[in-house]
Amino acid sequence: MKHNxxxxxxxxxxxxxxxGVGQVTFAQExxxxxxxxxxxxxxxxxxxxxxxxxxxxxDGRGENAPWIDPKPRDFVTGTFKCRSTPTGAxxxxxxxxxxxxxxxxxxxxxxxLPLTRQQRxxxxxxxxxxxxxxxxxxxxxxxSMPSESAANQQSIQSGNELYQKMNCWSCHGKEGxxxxxxxxxxxxxxxxxxxxxxxxxxxxxxxxESNQDLYRILMTGLDGTPMPSFxxxxxxxxxxxxxxxxxTLQMNVKRKKQTAENEKKDGGESKPVGAQPE
Amino acid sequence: MLLxxxxxxxxxxxxxxxxxxxxxxxxxxxxxxxxxxxxxxCHEAWPKLNDFGIAFRDRGYQLGNEKDSPIWQNPSYWxxxxxxxxxxxxxxxxNQVVDTVPGNPALGQTYQDVTTHGFDFSGLDIWAAGTLYKxxxxxxxxxxDSSGSFHFENVFVRFDNLFRTRWLNLKLGKFELDNLxxxxxxxxxxxxxxxxxxxxYTPFREVQFRASNPPIVQFNPVFGIGDNxxxxxxxxxxxxxxxxxxxxxxxxxxxxxxxxxxxYDGWASFNQGFAVGKLGVQRVGAFAxxxxxxxxxxxxxxxxxxxxxxxxxxxxxxxxxxxxxxxxVDFSTVFVHGWDNVxxxxxxAANAPLPVGARGPTWNGGFVETHFTYSPQLVFVQRNExxxxxxxxxxTDPRDLGDIDAFSFGLRYYPFMFSRAGxxxxxxxxxxxxxxxxxxxxxxxxxxxxxxxxxxxFIGLDFAF
Numbered sequence: 256m257k258h259n260x261x262x263x264x265x266x267x268x269x270x271x272x273x274x275g276v277g278q279v280t281f282a283q284e285x286x287x288x289x290x291x292x293x294x295x296x297x298x299x300x301x302x303x304x305x306x307x308x309x310x311x312x313x314d315g316r317g318e319n320a321p322w323i324d325p326k327p328r329d330f331v332t333g334t335f336k337c338r339s340t341p342t343g344a345x346x347x348x349x350x351x352x353x354x355x356x357x358x359x360x361x362x363x364x365x366x367x368l369p370l371t372r373q374q375r376x377x378x379x380x381x382x383x384x385x386x387x388x389x390x391x392x393x394x395x396x397x398x399s400m401p402s403e404s405a406a407n408q409q410s411i412q413s414g415n416e417l418y419q420k421m422n423c424w425s426c427h428g429k430e431g432x433x434x435x436x437x438x439x440x441x442x443x444x445x446x447x448x449x450x451x452x453x454x455x456x457x458x459x460x461x462x463x464e465s466n467q468d469l470y471r472i473l474m475t476g477l478d479g480t481p482m483p484s485f486x487x488x489x490x491x492x493x494x495x496x497x498x499x500x501x502x503t504l505q506m507n508v509k510r511k512k513q514t515a516e517n518e519k520k521d522g523g524e525s526k527p528v529g530a531q532p533e
Numbered sequence: 534m535l536l537x538x539x540x541x542x543x544x545x546x547x548x549x550x551x552x553x554x555x556x557x558x559x560x561x562x563x564x565x566x567x568x569x570x571x572x573x574x575c576h577e578a579w580p581k582l583n584d585f586g587i588a589f590r591d592r593g594y595q596l597g598n599e600k601d602s603p604i605w606q607n608p609s610y611w612x613x614x615x616x617x618x619x620x621x622x623x624x625x626x627x628n629q630v631v632d633t634v635p636g637n638p639a640l641g642q643t644y645q646d647v648t649t650h651g652f653d654f655s656g657l658d659i660w661a662a663g664t665l666y667k668x669x670x671x672x673x674x675x676x677x678d679s680s681g682s683f684h685f686e687n688v689f690v691r692f693d694n695l696f697r698t699r700w701l702n703l704k705l706g707k708f709e710l711d712n713l714x715x716x717x718x719x720x721x722x723x724x725x726x727x728x729x730x731x732x733x734y735t736p737f738r739e740v741q742f743r744a745s746n747p748p749i750v751q752f753n754p755v756f757g758i759g760d761n762x763x764x765x766x767x768x769x770x771x772x773x774x775x776x777x778x779x780x781x782x783x784x785x786x787x788x789x790x791x792x793x794x795x796x797y798d799g800w801a802s803f804n805q806g807f808a809v810g811k812l813g814v815q816r817v818g819a820f821a822x823x824x825x826x827x828x829x830x831x832x833x834x835x836x837x838x839x840x841x842x843x844x845x846x847x848x849x850x851x852x853x854x855x856x857x858x859x860x861x862v863d864f865s866t867v868f869v870h871g872w873d874n875v876x877x878x879x880x881x882a883a884n885a886p887l888p889v890g891a892r893g894p895t896w897n898g899g900f901v902e903t904h905f906t907y908s909p910q911l912v913f914v915q916r917n918e919x920x921x922x923x924x925x926x927x928x929t930d931p932r933d934l935g936d937i938d939a940f941s942f943g944l945r946y947y948p949f950m951f952s953r954a955g956x957x958x959x960x961x962x963x964x965x966x967x968x969x970x971x972x973x974x975x976x977x978x979x980x981x982x983x984x985x986x987x988x989x990x991f992i993g994l995d996f997a998f
Binding site for chain 1: 568569570571573574584585587588596597598599600772773774775808810811813814909951952
């Protein structure tokens with residue numbers, strides 16, 4: 256009887272150990288398409304490319320951090336701006352991979368596209384080791400994205416109304432210049448001032464440049480910043496309307512001309528605006 | 534035993550205070566300061582670029598994060614980089630012709646090894662480079678030799694992404710020819726190892742001719758693949774810079790300002806990178822140069838009009854390049870085939886008859902340079918290089934006349950790696966053997982001497998700020 260109890264305890268410990276090892280193994284790998292990234296290789300790359308800003312502990316306190324604005328991401332908290340997952344959730348490996356590949360416009364984070372796909376996957380695997388969140392939970396499934404509605408005058412008008420109704424203007428300003436009444440008061444989750452995006456100047460967004468990227472930003476929010484998720488406040492069709500309206504705030508003459516021409520050509524049923532970013 | 538080991542280590546360290554930069558080498562902490570990236574982000578081991586550094590350079594010193602234009606920089610930012618190398622070096626050359634009794638040439642000459650050594654410092658680079666505006670970049674590199682005499686190593690303005698395509702970038706000025714294996718970014722600094730023999734090779738007969746014809750030397754009739762040239766370059770690259778090309782139209786004056794010389798050279802290079810699983814990017818490429826050089830000069834009442842070279846004759850170089858990575862070891866490989874017109878090869882003016890039986894010289898050469906990057910802060914380097922004449926100017930010349938064997942090895946240790954400055958302890962040994970290239974003794978009946986062996990030992994502190 257005593258022996259049986261001991262055996263049960265021993266087996267329990269083994270199960271726990273294996274479960275722990277399994278989780279560690281999961282956190283030390285990334286899976287992007289057919290690629291498997293390994294943290295051991297990613298560590299060397301991180302030390303070469305990333306440590307100056309993100310720091311050896313991944314806490315965004317690298318030696319260059321004091322001089323950088325916006326501040327480097329703190330990987331330890333497990334909070335990431337660009338995700339395909341709901342607000343508050345961990346990003347998928349693919350999300351992190353895209354961030355590494357794309358870089359962040361208007362920041363010091365460059366595009367690491369010159370690194371091979373394998374190297375970027377390895378980096379993602381290593382970045383995940385900084386936060387215990389990746390060991391303790393699994394990222395949920397990405398938000399579904401219905402196909403884009405037509406960017407016609409009606410959609411843009413509806414987007415304009417939603418832009419007012421949802422108070423987007425309070426940060427981004429009535430003309431999208433990032434000069435809303437709340438703009439000066441915004442801070443990120445580390446207490447650093449953060450300006451709202453100025454649509455009139457930028458052609459690319461923090462998390463991509465296509466309409467799909469913009470839709471995703473609206474519906475997932477940018478965690479760690481004051482930009483909330485509108486997944487509960489907007490229907491997918493409404494979100495597309497807002498996307499279409501925001502595109503009109505971008506002072507891109509060529510795109511506006513294209514819109515007008517498309518509308519004329521299609522009798523008001525224009526093609527998606529900005530679907531092919533320049 | 535321990536004491537001996539310690540003594541040996543101290544000896545090596547003391548010996549290890551290093552020397553003479555043959556080529557101004559390129560590493561720009563000003564960029565690191567601008568973008569807050571460590572040297573290792575762009576350099577495998579500075580000054581050698583890695584894949585990210587290649588892409589950054591190809592984009593016109595831009596990261597593409599909408600903050601590249603200088604208007605986004607703090608006004609106090611000044612894009613200047615200094616580089617210099619205090620050093621100790623030892624140079625030795627075999628078979629030098631010296632007087633049997635110093636100061637008394639009448640008593641005859643003999644061969645002797647000549648060796649010098651001592652403390653020294655390299656030339657100084659004061660390099661400004663960066664962006665003038667979005668998609669407009671520049672570089673100005675005044676470079677001094679160790680005596681303080683300045684020249685402009687490079688000066689150019691580059692327009693990037695013309696017609697909104699990264700495949701069209703235009704550069705005007707004096708610049709390094711685009712090639713996969715850059716001599717400006719090599720990890721060797723000594724007098725013998727600090728340049729690629731095959732990039733600057735000139736057949737022995739031609740060297741003899743130039744030595745005996747000072748006026749023609751003023752036209753700078755040489756061509757070095759590693760030398761910066763004056764001209765205009767059109768280049769392009771894929772988004773990740775794995776595919777790259779460059780074509781350039783150059784003045785036939787080896788980058789010497791004030792010597793237009795009326796003719797032009799052409800350069801073209803192409804290289805392609807392949808992502809090979811866990812090994813990283815492997816690159817292969819090819820290049821070709823076709824040019825002309827004068828063989829005589831106009832005269833006025835018998836005196837040379839030096840600004841006008843005449844009787845231009847052609848030369849070409851063509852080759853293959855490769856960069857291969859296997860984990861921490863990488864290989865830079867180059868093969869070059871060269872040909873000079875017979876008038877250049879024999880040093881004959883184009884309006885004079887050629888020596889009987891003379892032929893245009895051809896040669897082949899190449900090297901394998903190996904780097905073992907233990908970490909971004911410690912790299913071991915080694916290079917084997919050969920040049921072989923495939924056709925001598927005269928059939929009667931020895932087949933190996935002017936052939937070269939060269940071997941170098943060393944290490945670079947970077948005690949720190951951050952985004953403000955760079956420092957490397959550089960140690961190197963280099964040996965070059967030039968076949969039958971020593972001067973013959975006056976009593977010799979042969980026009981050729983024995984083999985010439987030159988070696989360098991170099992220990993220095995290479996720093997850039």
